[in-house]
Amino acid sequence: MSTSEDNAMSWIKENVQSFLPETKIRGIAVGNEVLGVLDDESSEALVGAVKNLYSAIQKLHLDDVIQITTAHSQAVFANSYPPSSCIFNDNVVQYMKQLLELFSKIGSPFCLNAYPFLAYMSDPENIDINYALFQPTQGIYDPKTKLHYDNMLDAQIDAAYAALEDAGFKNMEVIVTETGWASRGDDHEAAATVNNARTYNYNLRKRLAKKKGTPLMPKRVVKGYVFAIFNEDLKSGAASERNFGLFKADGSIAYDIGFHGLESSAADTSRLFFKGIPARGWFWSHFFASAISALTLLLLSS
Structure with missing residues (x-):
């Protein structure tokens, strides 16, 4: 697909066009966390696939x-603290520039997978967990912009805006395509608890429902997708990687974040209901259209 326009056309016809208009498809996410994580060959393939x-x-x-x-992922940035100092890593710039030029032309957003959980886990001695969980805290102050941040997610989003401005794409919107908190982890992952996961996602829900911007971009409403709907019980790696879901793999609720009308059935995983959840603007209508894993298609309900 990255080297053949014909293959890309065939894929779109088979996997997208054939489902329209019955299925409301609003976007296609080509790959997930390729730049800064995979090799140059994969990065080149990503750019080609996006264009085709x-x-x-x-x-x-x-x-x-x-x-x-x-x-x-955050791996595309050379640094992100304070937010105003953020720039893109040298090893992704040549590919990122091509993508941003196209996205700027066609009106696509910059999609960021932002995880305060991972940032906190990487430096728990110097990061206040309350700052990561949207809890009351002193927060941080950015001396360049003279802006105060009371939660890490806003800071991560504004760091992305700073990198985009540095690259010459100040007007591009940032959307959080993944964010969440693990409810269980290995012995060295002490922050991965049900209580912390519930606190993060409950406060995330309240943060998005306010339809407010960030300190740097107050007029741009923050949009985000929770990761994930289900625990991925077969996923390899640390235990936390298998426990980001609002629901367990058997269909039962992992923890309650305040959505009235949710029902689960561990006996029959096909019976998973979302009863009486009104579509109240962007957040309510899209909260459950979340990435369960690295999706190729984002099927977004309106």
Whole structure:
């Protein structure tokens, strides 16, 4: 697909166009956390695939309803503290610039997977866990912008905005395509608890429901997707990697974050209901359209 426009066209026709208009497809995320994580060959393939997929939807006159983008981890940044100092890593710049030039032209956002959980786990002695959990805290002060941050997620988003401005793309919107907190972990992952996961996602819910911007971009409403709906019980790696879900792998609720009407059935995983949840603006209508894992397609309900 990265080297063949014909392959990209065939893929779009088979996996996207054939499901329209019954399925409301609003965006295609090409890959997940490729830049800064995988090798140069994969990065080159990502750029080629993005360009070819966009060319395909444009030829099919779907570009007005479907966005093309890709999600990035914090690995694309050289630094992110304080937020105003953030720039892109040298090893991703040549690929990132090509993507940003296209996204700027077609109106796609910069998609960021932002995890205060991972940042806290990397430096628990110097990061206040309350700052990561949206709890009352002293927060941080950015001396360059003279802005105060009372939670880490806002700081991570504004760090991305700073990197975009440094790269010449100040007007590009940042969307949080993944964020969450593990409810269980290995012995060395002390912060991965049910209480912390509940606190983070409950406070995230309240933060997004306010429809407010960040300290740096107060007029741009923060948009985000919780990771994840289900625990990934077969995933390799640390125990925390298998325990980001609002629901367990058997369909039972991992912990309650205040959504009335949720029902689960451990006996029958096909019976998972979301009863009486009203669509109250962006947050309510999209909260459960979350990435369960590294998705290729983001199927977003309106």
